[in-house]
Amino acid sequence: MTKLVDITNIIRSKNSGPYELTMDIMFKTLEDYENVCSNKIINEKLICELYKISKEDIINIIEFKPANAIKITIKRPIASGDLGETDVYGAQQHAPLLSIEL
Numbered sequence: 001m002t003k004l005v006d007i008t009n010i011i012r013s014k015n016s017g018p019y020e021l022t023m024d025i026m027f028k029t030l031e032d033y034e035n036v037c038s039n040k041i042i043n044e045k046l047i048c049e050l051y052k053i054s055k056e057d058i059i060n061i062i063e064f065k066p067a068n069a070i071k072i073t074i075k076r077p078i079a080s081g082d083l084g085e086t087d088v089y090g091a092q093q094h095a096p097l098l099s100i101e102l
Contacts, residue, residue, distance in 0.1 A: 013094035
């Protein structure tokens with residue numbers, strides 16, 4: 001079984017404003033990108049399971065072929081900088097994606 005981390009150059013997360021998080025997955029090759037996209041490996045069900053969120057909390061999942069990338073945007077469970085929030089920049093929120101196996 002192949003791991004997502006083995007076929008990507010970058011898996012990262014960041015704020016997309018104070019109320020949203022964006023995760024970027026950038027693939028090493030067009031072939032790997034197209035394989036993941038055509039098999040719908042990155043999908044709403046998977047993101048809901050990994051992030052323990054409802055489907056309504058997913059803003060979008062965008063496949064962007066010019067960059068061999070998939071961008072996922074979700075609602076933040078706690079606004080950036082709010083009391084109880086532990087990652088003000090959203091830079092550590094990509095960790096659940098690291099466990100994906102193909």
